[in-house]
Amino acid sequence: MPTLIDRTGVRADDWTLFDGDASALPADAKVLLPLDAWREYRDAWLARGTPVGVILGPADDPFVLKDDLAKLSLIAVRFPHFTDGRGYSIARQLRQRLGYTGALRAVGDVLRDQIFFYARVGFDGFALRDDQSVDDCLAALADFSEVYQASSDRGPAFARRAAAGVPAVTGTTVTRTRTAATTESVAP
Amino acid sequence: MYLYDDIDQRLVDERVRQFRDQTRRYLAGTLGEDDFRPLRLQNGLYVQKHAPMLRVAIPYGLLSARQLRMLAHVAREYDRGYGHFTTRQNIQFNWPALEDVPEILAALATVQMHAIQTSGNCVRNTTTDQFAGIAPDEIVDPLVWTELIRQWSTFHPEFAFLPRKFKIAVNGAENDRAAVLVHDIGIQAVRDDAGTVGFRIVVGGGLGRTPMIGHVIRDFVAWPHLLTYLDATLRVYNRFGRRDNKYKARIKILVKELGPAEFARQVEEEFAAIAGGPGTLTEDEVARVHARFTRPAYATLPAVDADFEDRRRSVRAFGRWVARNVAPHRVPGYAAVTLTLKRTGVPPGDVTADQMDAIADLADRFSFGGLRVTHEQNLVLADVEQRDLFDLWNRLVPLGLAVPNLGLLTNIVCCPGGDFCSLANAASIPVAAAVQQRFDDLDYQHDIGELDLNISGCINACGHHHVGHIGILGVDKAGEEWYQVTIGGRQGNQAAIGRIIGPSFARDEIPDVVEKLVTTYLRLRDSEAERFVDVVQRTGIAPFKESVYAHAD
Numbered sequence: 001m002p003t004l005i006d007r008t009g010v011r012a013d014d015w016t017l018f019d020g021d022a023s024a025l026p027a028d029a030k031v032l033l034p035l036d037a038w039r040e041y042r043d044a045w046l047a048r049g050t051p052v053g054v055i056l057g058p059a060d061d062p063f064v065l066k067d068d069l070a071k072l073s074l075i076a077v078r079f080p081h082f083t084d085g086r087g088y089s090i091a092r093q094l095r096q097r098l099g100y101t102g103a104l105r106a107v108g109d110v111l112r113d114q115i116f117f118y119a120r121v122g123f124d125g126f127a128l129r130d131d132q133s134v135d136d137c138l139a140a141l142a143d144f145s146e147v148y149q150a151s152s153d154r155g156p157a158f159a160r161r162a163a164a165g166v167p168a169v170t171g172t173t174v175t176r177t178r179t180a181a182t183t184e185s186v187a188p
Numbered sequence: 189m190y191l192y193d194d195i196d197q198r199l200v201d202e203r204v205r206q207f208r209d210q211t212r213r214y215l216a217g218t219l220g221e222d223d224f225r226p227l228r229l230q231n232g233l234y235v236q237k238h239a240p241m242l243r244v245a246i247p248y249g250l251l252s253a254r255q256l257r258m259l260a261h262v263a264r265e266y267d268r269g270y271g272h273f274t275t276r277q278n279i280q281f282n283w284p285a286l287e288d289v290p291e292i293l294a295a296l297a298t299v300q301m302h303a304i305q306t307s308g309n310c311v312r313n314t315t316t317d318q319f320a321g322i323a324p325d326e327i328v329d330p331l332v333w334t335e336l337i338r339q340w341s342t343f344h345p346e347f348a349f350l351p352r353k354f355k356i357a358v359n360g361a362e363n364d365r366a367a368v369l370v371h372d373i374g375i376q377a378v379r380d381d382a383g384t385v386g387f388r389i390v391v392g393g394g395l396g397r398t399p400m401i402g403h404v405i406r407d408f409v410a411w412p413h414l415l416t417y418l419d420a421t422l423r424v425y426n427r428f429g430r431r432d433n434k435y436k437a438r439i440k441i442l443v444k445e446l447g448p449a450e451f452a453r454q455v456e457e458e459f460a461a462i463a464g465g466p467g468t469l470t471e472d473e474v475a476r477v478h479a480r481f482t483r484p485a486y487a488t489l490p491a492v493d494a495d496f497e498d499r500r501r502s503v504r505a506f507g508r509w510v511a512r513n514v515a516p517h518r519v520p521g522y523a524a525v526t527l528t529l530k531r532t533g534v535p536p537g538d539v540t541a542d543q544m545d546a547i548a549d550l551a552d553r554f555s556f557g558g559l560r561v562t563h564e565q566n567l568v569l570a571d572v573e574q575r576d577l578f579d580l581w582n583r584l585v586p587l588g589l590a591v592p593n594l595g596l597l598t599n600i601v602c603c604p605g606g607d608f609c610s611l612a613n614a615a616s617i618p619v620a621a622a623v624q625q626r627f628d629d630l631d632y633q634h635d636i637g638e639l640d641l642n643i644s645g646c647i648n649a650c651g652h653h654h655v656g657h658i659g660i661l662g663v664d665k666a667g668e669e670w671y672q673v674t675i676g677g678r679q680g681n682q683a684a685i686g687r688i689i690g691p692s693f694a695r696d697e698i699p700d701v702v703e704k705l706v707t708t709y710l711r712l713r714d715s716e717a718e719r720f721v722d723v724v725q726r727t728g729i730a731p732f733k734e735s736v737y738a739h740a741d
Contacts, residue, residue, distance in 0.1 A: 082223070082226075082349070083226055083309070083349050084349065084431060085309075085346075085347070085348060085349030085350060085426055086426060086427055086431075088345065088346045088347070088348070088349070088426070089346055089423050089426045089427045090427070092346050092423070093423075096461075096462060096465070097461050097462065111223060113210065113219075113223070113227055114348070114349075116345070117343075117345035117346075117348050118345075120345035121345050121346055143202065143206050144199060144202050144203075144206075144343065145198060145202065146195050146198055146199055147343065147345075148199070148339040148340060148342055148343065148344075149339070149340050149344055149345075149415070149467060150465065150466040150467040151345050151346065155466040155467075156466060156467055157195055157339070158469075158470065158472075158473040158476070159466065161193070161195065161473070161476065162470070162472050162473065162476075174482045174483065174484050174485065174556045174557060174558070
C-alpha cells in the first residue's frame, strides 16, 4: 500500500479501495469507490452509515458529484502517470467551482517533483509512489517560497505585493550620453 | 527591460536550486531517466544528437546589453563560442554538458535570466512584436501584458503537464508582427469605443504537422479578466485535449474536433464561473509592472535629420540598408534598426560570442542598452537616433551585421535542422546556405523584392515553413533526405498556409527550384509593387508548378 502523507508527515491510511466485492468489507470500513460504483449504488452506500469516498480517474467529470459533496468524506484523484495533468484541473474545479472543502487526495504516480503543484491546486493528501522518500516529498512542499498566480492555496503574488506596499511606481528610466555607456538607475 | 523585484529573483534562484538537486539525483541514479526527462525539458534541456541542447528564455524577446554579455560568457565557457537565436525569440546553446547546466542557470540568474518552460508540455515563452512599445502603428503597448502573462504562466500549478506544448503570442499594433493567427492562443490587444484596453482571443492556430489558422473565440476580453480568461481556456484544453496521440494533442485539434463555436461555449462557461476571482488584475498591478520596465529617456529631436537624409541619398549602400533594415519609431528623430543574422554561409540566427559582445557595446552606445530578438531570428536596436544611423552602420558592416536583406530572399528563417536536432528528418542549414549562395547578388535580391523563405528540417516546423512565401520542409523518404516545397504562405494580418507544389526534391535541386520559382514570378508580376506572394495569390500555383516540373518527364 502506498505511503500516505499530508503537509505534516505520514498519516495512517484507513480507507479501503472498493474492488467490486461488497461482502468482503468489514461493517465499519471507510470505503473509497470508483465513480461508477458510487453512481450505481449511491443510496446503498450512504445507507451503510460509514464514511464514503470517491476516486476519480483522469477522464472522469467532477461535476457529477456536485450534489453529493457534503456526503463524501474523501475525494481521491488518480494520476496514471505524472505527466497526465488532467487531475490538476479536476482538483481546481472541485475546489474553485464546486466549493469542495473536504479531503482531497492525489493517488497514483505521485512524485516529489510534482508535489508542490499538487498542494497548490488543492490536494491535501498524497499517496506516494512506492519508491518515493517521505522526507524528500515533505521538503518539496517548500520548493518555492512564493508563487505568481492564484490557485487553491493562495491568491496571486500581486495581491501580496500590493499588501506589502511595494511602490507602484519606481520611476525607472534609462539614460544615455552620446559618448559613454548606459547607466541604469534602478529605484530600490 | 522589466526589472525583477525580490519575488521575481527569488523564484528564479529557487528554480536553480531545485534543478541543481534534480540533476544531482539524476546523475546519482536516484531519479530515473523517464522521471527526469519532463523536468529537464521544463528547464530547456534537450538531449540531442551530439550533446544536450539548452534553450534559454528571452521573455518576449527583450534583452539587455548586460544579459547579452552573459550569454556571450556562457557561449565561451560552456559551449563552442556561439549561440543560436530561435523563432521563439529565445537562444539555444548546442554543446553544453549536462552536469554544467545548473551552473549555467545560476550564472543566468545573476542577470535575471532563466530557462524556465522553454520546452516541455507547458506554456512556453510568450512572444510579441519586436517593435513593441516603439511602433508608430501601435494601439496598445504589449510589453506589460506579456510580462503579466509570463508571471501568470511561470510554474502555473494547474498547467504544468498539458497534453502538449502551448504557445501564446500578443500583438498590440495594427499590423500583426507577432503571428497571432498561428499560435495556440493569439492575443490581439484592442481598445473599445471608450478607449478601454481589451483583447481579442484567437485560439487553435499553429504550424507543425497540421497547419491551421486560428479562430476568434472572443472579440473583447476587458483587461482585468485577461488572466482568468486564459485560465478558463487552458482548463478546457487541459481536461479535454487529446493525450492518446502526441500528433493530435495540440489545442488546434481539440478546437477542430469540437468546432470553434462549441470550444468557445465551453470556455465561456468556465470563464463565467471563475471571472472576478482573485486572479482578476488590478490597476495597481498593471501600473506596477509598467513602472518596472525601463524606459529610454528620449531626447527631443527634429523628426527629420538633414545630415541623415543627405547620406542616405549620397551613399548608396547606406541608403539601401536604411530602406530595408531601418524601421520608423513613434518618437521623432528615432529609428529601430534590425541587425540581420543571416550572412551567407552562417547558419541563420547564429551569433558568435565576440559578435554578442560587440552588439552589446553597440546597444549601450546607440540604443539605451536594450535589444530585441525577433521571431525571424534577427536582433533589433530599437531606440537609435537618426543622426547616429550612419555611424552605427559603419560599425555594423565590419561585423557582418548590416546585410541589407531584411524581407528579402536571403533573410532565411531556418531551424537548426538535422545537423544538430535529433527530431529533424533532414539538414536545413546547408540548404539555406546553398540558396543564399545562389542569390548572393544584392541587386538581384532587391529587384526580386519582398520574399520570405522559411526552412524546417522536419514537420515540427520550427522554421515556420508553412508561412513562408516559399517554404521548404525536410522529409524522410526511406532514410534519405528530401525536401517538399510550398508557396503562397504568409504571416501577418492575412496569414495563410502555403500550398505544396508537387513531389519533393533532392537537396542539391533546391537552389534550382527556388530560382525557377523566382524567374516565374518575375515573368508574371505586373509591376515591382506586386510581390511574389501577391502573384501566387493572383495566379494560383499552376504556373509555378509548371515551370518547376516542366522538364521532369
